[in-house]
Amino acid sequence: MTADTLGGVWTYAMELIKALEPYRVEVALVARGRLPTSDQREQAEKLGCELICLPQKLEWMDDPWDDVAEAQAALQEIVHEVQPDLIHCNDYSAAAPRWEVPTVLTAHSCVYSWFQAVKGALPPQEWAPYRELVCQALERANVVVAPTRAMLEALRVYRADIRNARVIPNGRASAAFYTNVQKQPLVMAAGRIWDEGKNLDVLNYAGERLGWPIYVAGETKHPDQGAIQAAPSLRGLGFLGGEQMRQVLAAASIFAHPARYEPFGLAPLEAALAGCALVLGDIPSLRQVWGNAALYVSCDAPQAWHYTLRQLALDEERRREMASRALKRARFYSLEAFGRAHHNLYGEMTSAHDETATSVSQPGISFSVPSHFQPPFG
Known part of the structure; x- marks a missing residue:
């Protein structure tokens, strides 16, 4: 699992790893974007996950592309060494390579939808390489997850035919x-x-x-x-x-x-x-x-x-x-529902991979929300 250390994605990853504990899921956590703080290292240690650091720039930072290429190469070596059953990417650059194991991409945010919401326009042309990378990640991930329907809809600016898209809300203890x-x-x-x-x-x-x-x-x-x-x-x-x-x-x-x-x-x-x-x-x-x-x-x-x-x-x-x-x-938005939804997703993806050795993606858009995440009121 990848997680940048700069904001809410780190909290998301910590809560997800905690939520997966009842299912005995072993996680090798790749910290991205900046070296983890001492508090973040302590959090990961308490959860018992292996912590690997790739502090290179992320795709939304200034002039990141040499760093992105370096981090992708390093991540390939990590995957070769760890031999995971599944890769959970919490950034687009991690999902962009072609992986031989099932890959889930959680789209927490993106530059293009940020620009539209904050500036009322698309980003300038200098962001074209970023767009290309996100399109690649959305195409190659076996499953794309977003925390709300609004975020999932925002991804249409990149691709109108996102395959096997899911909404799984975040959870907190x-x-x-x-x-x-x-x-x-x-x-x-x-x-x-x-x-x-x-x-x-x-x-x-x-x-x-x-x-x-x-x-x-x-x-x-x-x-x-x-x-x-x-x-x-x-x-x-x-x-x-x-x-x-x-x-x-x-x-x-x-x-x-x-x-x-x-x-x-x-x-x-x-x-x-x-x-x-x-x-x-x-x-x-x-x-x-x-x-x-x-x-x-x-x-x-x-x-x-x-x-x-x-x-x-x-x-x-x-x-x-x-x-x-x-x-x-x-x-x-309980931790139990959060963990159960992801464990079910992981099981579905690894089973499909074992049985067919092909992608679990299906043509066309599929918006699905787990039944236990149906809101209690309006």
């Missing part, structure tokens, strides 16, 4: 979060400060007028462009480790997530598990994940964000109701 802590009059937000898709600056207007502090946790250092600070009225906390983040979320009454682009959103899921009421950007993917368990505000309306947060801050009963809805919905 609810037991790790604190729900018996006294809530404080504060709003929490999270995301990489430098990522325009998180749209955190829209909260600046509310931060100046709300009366409750708005705290923002997230990486401030861009991989290529240096540090970027949060908007002036927001109280930046920088990057927080898992335990620190759980403690802050436990104290927060409201979690604000004004994202323009969010294929799933682990941060709102963690906030909901910590008992926060959710106020989210009004985009299709977040509505698909949260239904009526959140309040939604236009990504381009700072005054509307202030109004919605203010109304919720003044109404304790409404806050509790929305927090209860969010927690109920969050428990639907």
Whole structure:
């Protein structure tokens, strides 16, 4: 399994490996994009998986192509040595080569859908090699997984005929979060400060007028462009480790997530598990994940964000109701369902490979959602 160390994909991989423990799945984890931190190494060690590091640039970084080729060659050597039954790729460059064993590609996000959501246009021509690589990965992966239908639909910009496409929502262990802590009059937000898709600056207007502090946790250092600070009225906390983040979320009454682009959103899921009421950007993917368990505000309306947060801050009963809805919905994205869906997928793929020694892909688009992932309400 590959996983970049720079954001939510690492958390996704850690939770998936944990979710697969009951099925005795052995994982060799290839850390991509940057050397793992000491905390990340400790996480992998606790899960008992073999950790292999390929710190070369990822395909979405500046001028990455020599690094991508080098990492692909190194990954081929790793596959030859490990002899896996299946490869789970969490980045496109890992899925682009032709592998002799079944390959699942999870599409967590992509540059083209980010540009469309954030800039309202396709990327400039310089991104053509990236597009070519993603098209190759989508063609060669035996199964393509996305965390929401919205993300799966976004991949149509590359290929209209993605084969054997599946929706498997992300999952999170609810037991790790604190729900018996006294809530404080504060709003929490999270995301990489430098990522325009998180749209955190829209909260600046509310931060100046709300009366409750708005705290923002997230990486401030861009991989290529240096540090970027949060908007002036927001109280930046920088990057927080898992335990620190759980403690802050436990104290927060409201979690604000004004994202323009969010294929799933682990941060709102963690906030909901910590008992926060959710106020989210009004985009299709977040509505698909949260239904009526959140309040939604236009990504381009700072005054509307202030109004919605203010109304919720003044109404304790409404806050509790929305927090209860969010927690109920969050428990639907359980670690057990997450692990079961992937174990079933892995079994299907390896069985088909053993029986036919050919791809499990079928012509045409197939959108399928495991029955145990059907939402409990709208």
